[in-house]
Amino acid sequence: xAEYMKAxxxxxxxxRRSQIGAIWFRFRKNKLALMGLIIFVTLGLVALTAPLxxxxxxxxxxxxxxxxxxxxxxxxxxxxxxxGRDIFKRIIWGARTSMFVGMxxxxxxxxxxxxxxxxxGYYDGSVLDNVLMRLCDMFLAIPGTLxxxxxxxxxxxxxxxxxxxxxxxxxxxxxxxxxxxxLSIKNQEYIEAARSCGTSDRRIIISEILPxxxxxIIVEATLSVARGIISIASMSFIGxxxxxPNPEWGAMLSEAKVQMINHPYLVVAPGxxxxxxxxxxxxxxxxxxxxxDPKMKN
Amino acid sequence: MYKFIIKRLLMLIPVLLGISFILxxxxxxxxGDAATLMLGDSANEQAILKLREELGLNGGxxxxxxxxxxxxxLHGDFGISYRTRNPVFTEVLTRFHYTLRLAFTAILIxxxxxxxxxxxxxxxxxxxxxxxxxxxTLALTSMPDFWLGMMLIIIFAVxxxxxxxxGATSWRHFILPGLTASANYMAYTIRxxxxxxxxxxxxxxVRTARAKGVPEGKIVFxxxxxxxxxxxxxxxxxxxxxxxxxxxxxxxxxxxxxLGSLLIMSIRLKDTPVIIASVMFVATLSSLIxxxxxxxxxxxxxxxxxxxxxKKKAVKxxx
Amino acid sequence: MADNIxxxxxxxxxxxxxxxxxxxxxGLSLELEKGKTLGLVGETGAGKTTTCLSILRLLPxxxxxxxxxxxxxxxxxxxxxxxxxxxxxxxxxxxxIFQDPMSALNPVYTVGQQIAEVLHYHNxxxxxxxxxxxxxxxxxxxxxxxxSRKSEFPHQFSGGMKQRVVIAMALACDPKLLLADEPTTxxxxxxxAQVLKMMNDLKEHLSTAMILVTHDLGIVAxxxxxxxxxxxxxxxxxxxxxxxxxxxxxxxYTKGLFDSIPNLKVKTRxxxxxxxxxxxxxxxxxxxxxxxxxxxxxxxxxxxxPADIEKDGHMIKCxxxxxxxx
Numbered sequence: 001x002a003e004y005m006k007a008x009x010x011x012x013x014x015x016r017r018s019q020i021g022a023i024w025f026r027f028r029k030n031k032l033a034l035m036g037l038i039i040f041v042t043l044g045l046v047a048l049t050a051p052l053x054x055x056x057x058x059x060x061x062x063x064x065x066x067x068x069x070x071x072x073x074x075x076x077x078x079x080x081x082x083x084g085r086d087i088f089k090r091i092i093w094g095a096r097t098s099m100f101v102g103m104x105x106x107x108x109x110x111x112x113x114x115x116x117x118x119x120x121g122y123y124d125g126s127v128l129d130n131v132l133m134r135l136c137d138m139f140l141a142i143p144g145t146l147x148x149x150x151x152x153x154x155x156x157x158x159x160x161x162x163x164x165x166x167x168x169x170x171x172x173x174x175x176x177x178x179x180x181x182x183l184s185i186k187n188q189e190y191i192e193a194a195r196s197c198g199t200s201d202r203r204i205i206i207s208e209i210l211p212x213x214x215x216x217i218i219v220e221a222t223l224s225v226a227r228g229i230i231s232i233a234s235m236s237f238i239g240x241x242x243x244x245p246n247p248e249w250g251a252m253l254s255e256a257k258v259q260m261i262n263h264p265y266l267v268v269a270p271g272x273x274x275x276x277x278x279x280x281x282x283x284x285x286x287x288x289x290x291x292x293d294p295k296m297k298n
Numbered sequence: 299m300y301k302f303i304i305k306r307l308l309m310l311i312p313v314l315l316g317i318s319f320i321l322x323x324x325x326x327x328x329x330g331d332a333a334t335l336m337l338g339d340s341a342n343e344q345a346i347l348k349l350r351e352e353l354g355l356n357g358g359x360x361x362x363x364x365x366x367x368x369x370x371x372l373h374g375d376f377g378i379s380y381r382t383r384n385p386v387f388t389e390v391l392t393r394f395h396y397t398l399r400l401a402f403t404a405i406l407i408x409x410x411x412x413x414x415x416x417x418x419x420x421x422x423x424x425x426x427x428x429x430x431x432x433x434x435t436l437a438l439t440s441m442p443d444f445w446l447g448m449m450l451i452i453i454f455a456v457x458x459x460x461x462x463x464x465g466a467t468s469w470r471h472f473i474l475p476g477l478t479a480s481a482n483y484m485a486y487t488i489r490x491x492x493x494x495x496x497x498x499x500x501x502x503x504v505r506t507a508r509a510k511g512v513p514e515g516k517i518v519f520x521x522x523x524x525x526x527x528x529x530x531x532x533x534x535x536x537x538x539x540x541x542x543x544x545x546x547x548x549x550x551x552x553x554x555x556x557l558g559s560l561l562i563m564s565i566r567l568k569d570t571p572v573i574i575a576s577v578m579f580v581a582t583l584s585s586l587i588x589x590x591x592x593x594x595x596x597x598x599x600x601x602x603x604x605x606x607x608x609k610k611k612a613v614k615x616x617x
Numbered sequence: 618m619a620d621n622i623x624x625x626x627x628x629x630x631x632x633x634x635x636x637x638x639x640x641x642x643x644g645l646s647l648e649l650e651k652g653k654t655l656g657l658v659g660e661t662g663a664g665k666t667t668t669c670l671s672i673l674r675l676l677p678x679x680x681x682x683x684x685x686x687x688x689x690x691x692x693x694x695x696x697x698x699x700x701x702x703x704x705x706x707x708x709x710x711x712x713x714i715f716q717d718p719m720s721a722l723n724p725v726y727t728v729g730q731q732i733a734e735v736l737h738y739h740n741x742x743x744x745x746x747x748x749x750x751x752x753x754x755x756x757x758x759x760x761x762x763x764x765s766r767k768s769e770f771p772h773q774f775s776g777g778m779k780q781r782v783v784i785a786m787a788l789a790c791d792p793k794l795l796l797a798d799e800p801t802t803x804x805x806x807x808x809x810a811q812v813l814k815m816m817n818d819l820k821e822h823l824s825t826a827m828i829l830v831t832h833d834l835g836i837v838a839x840x841x842x843x844x845x846x847x848x849x850x851x852x853x854x855x856x857x858x859x860x861x862x863x864x865x866x867x868x869x870y871t872k873g874l875f876d877s878i879p880n881l882k883v884k885t886r887x888x889x890x891x892x893x894x895x896x897x898x899x900x901x902x903x904x905x906x907x908x909x910x911x912x913x914x915x916x917x918x919x920x921x922x923p924a925d926i927e928k929d930g931h932m933i934k935c936x937x938x939x940x941x942x943x
Contacts, residue, residue: 138316141581143540146561150573153565154327230442234547237444238562253445257551261463264452271445278440502720508675509715510735510786511707524725600770601724 033287108167117178416491535591539584729767
């Protein structure tokens with residue numbers, strides 16, 4: 001009997017240790033997801049190391065009127081804009097902003113989302129749950145970026161406000177997701193076991209439920225960053241986001257719009273940068289989702 | 299059935315009140331006093347006080363809010379635009395039909411083509427067609443709608459000169475904006491339709507139908523599609539709601555004088571009543587549309603429909 | 618030879634995925650006389666369902682393939698038929714019912730519509746709408762459901778009743794062969810008894826041949842004429858119900874199956890399961906697939922797949938015996 005039990009334990013152990021390994025293995029097999037990861041990591045590295053090879057004042061901001069509206073060349077890979085600035089270098093610098101703000105937004109929405117979502121899910125059916133969910137409904141009933149626009153226009157146009165506003169407007173979706181995850185885990189037997197041992201609610205949520213819910217949360221977080229980057233660009237486009245002369249992609253497109261009819265090429269590069277970044281993130285998110293779900297097509 | 303509808307309508311009210319409260323609170327935090335904004339800094343102090351009285355801005359926060367809501371419910375009075383001095387309601391209403399036309403075009407395109415391509419992708423799973431469709435949807439969801447709009451303008455209006463660049467006077471003016479606005483949701487609809495079809499095709503009852511020797515055509519369109527489309531109905535409903543709010547930027551790019559451009563202008567000028575009214579208008583409409591979708595869904599799905607039928611009809615016997 | 622409605626010879630069916638190949642059916646041979654019932658017995662994963670799907674050619678496309686063998690139905694090799702002709706056979710000459718009644722019916726069509734569907738798509742003797750509806754009524758009454766309920770939806774019926782509807786659908790066109798894949802496993806024991814009795818009665822009434830897939834030996838004893846025991850994709854013992862159920866010479870696996878049934882009359886402390894587990898069909902052992910678990914395993918068992926030893930219709934696939942032993 002004892003050997004039998006030991007054999008079972010041994011069979012279970014290595015599986016848990018290499019669970020992350022198994023997930024990574026499945027992720028790796030997905031060629032598209034891998035490609036997305038490579039692209040995103042490359043972009044990230046390029047953006048992070050930018051201060052090493054680019055000088056903000058000289059390369060990104062300085063206007064050289066004599067050089068304006070030049071097409072792509074060896075010296076300026078994507079050409080120059082209406083102020084003679086090198087577009088390629090501006091795009092690289094813009095990546096820093098997008099990624100930084102994007103992650104900030106997700107940090108905010110994840111924090112709030114996890115706290116509210118797990119409380120609502122764990123105390124499912126209670127007054128707390130109902131109140132929180134009605135609040136979510138209210139926020140979700142305001143379509144699109146309207147809420148963020150309203151918040152930013154009131155609180156002033158700076159980066160922390162932008163991150164907060166967009167974070168708050170994406171929080172309800174994350175909260176709902178966390179709540180659904182927590183709900184489905186809560187009813188499993190090992191939670192009941194923990195509770196019958198007298199473990200405190202807080203402990204249960206943090207140590208038992210959340211680690212199991214983390215999968216879908218991470219997938220949603222990745223896709224959130226992707227959506228966040230588009231949101232930032234949209235806000236900057238209508239003038240409520242990052243202000244010039246900072247080279248945010250959306251702001252660049254806003255400037256390009258004015259010149260659109262005569263110099264259409266200005267529109268292309270920042271857009272492609274956005275598409276590339278967002279696409280790679282989406283592929284990573286989808287790949288993660290597939291890798292976390294063992295019941296695949298086979 | 300009516301109990302269901304009434305219950306949902308009643309649940310809508312606190313949500314709408316909540317939205318209005320949130321928006322009103324946000325707007326009261328705006329620095330600057332409305333009356334001063336309207337009359338200018340150099341205006342006479344008495345005139346400012348008088349105007350504040352008229353606008354209902356004196357008194358505490360809650361008093362003002364209740365007065366505001368009271369005006370809306372009892373008189374349909376959303377206040378006066380700080381910018382134009384006209385009643386907000388008329389401003390919003392005149393512009394609304396442009397937004398509606400744009401949203402409608404977008405919904406039509408995204409639903410019809412979304413479902414169509416979704417079905418094609420599912421039926422031809424893993425083929426080149428499927429992969430191509432998947433790639434295109436990925437690209438569409440990865441681009442900001444305003445960029446797509448600009449690129450379409452450059453290609454079709456500027457270079458090929460096939461369609462007008464901006465304005466809203468003819469139906470042709472709504473093609474490019476409609477396409478732009480539909481892109482994101484069309485991509486989403488394609489993905490959802492595809493996965494819903496694929497999921498349904500794996501269902502046991504499809505296997506039963508095959509075992510009965512039912513021809514493939516009836517299997518796809520009769521058995522699979524009918525079931526797969528039900529969740530899509532919900533999607534389209536949610537889409538409509540979001541579409542109404544998501545056209546802001548597109549209106550700006552294409553010069554369509556709808557609610558969206560009104561909103562942006564009002565934000566720049568801190569025209570609070572207009573902002574709140576516009577957002578509330580859109581939010582209310584989208585909530586109503588969501589409700590409508592839920593009701594429609596209950597009519598389509600026989601399982602849910604029977605839940606609401608009278609007891610004597612729905613009888614379960616064992617055996 | 619007896620009048621066989623079905624003759625399967627040397628069937629090999631595999632599932633091919635990106636990761637590996639699953640050898641679900643390996644050299645299976647079966648015969649079934651007209652109007653008789655064959656119990657196809659085995660544990661989960663033995664290949665019983667795959668065998669039925671192979672007969673109807675309903676294997677998942679691009680994944681499941683019949684690699685070798687022949688399936689003769691009423692004299693025709695159905696593996697060689699066009700898909701068009703095969704579709705004509707499904708539901709009208711050969712019908713199949715599946716294990717889970719809860720999900721077997723389409724939720725958006727009424728029960729009557731679904732039965733009518735199988736009549737509609739096969740040129741049976743029920744051509745006009747009236748004839749079809751009459752037959753629908755007849756079938757429903759036959760399975761014990763009032764015909765007035767034909768305009769109701771599946772969710773308005775309980776599990777047992779749903780399975781009866783499924784049976785009504787399967788028998789509507791008077792098929793010559795019915796493949797029943799664990800039709801009562803998902804039902805309560807009392808309902809199980811009812812449905813089985815009904816199936817028995819129908820079988821007599823309509824003289825349909827049936828392959829009843831099950832892992833329950835009790836059901837086999839009650840309803841079957843012949844038995845085939847499957848293990849890891851092939852038939853390791855077959856014969857009449859008497860052959861299998863009476864004491865005598867048996868395949869070690871069969872013996873293990875019977876031994877593991879707890880005896881109601883004798884007090885025992887421990888159960889007698891068969892040691893070990895069914896082999897992974899993607900990774901079958903060399904030689905006889907039962908060799909890792911067999912208490913009588915010999916060297917040759919690990920090397921060669923045993924031949925079929927047969928006498929008077931009783932077949933055992935084992936190295937232990939020779940023909941005279943049976």
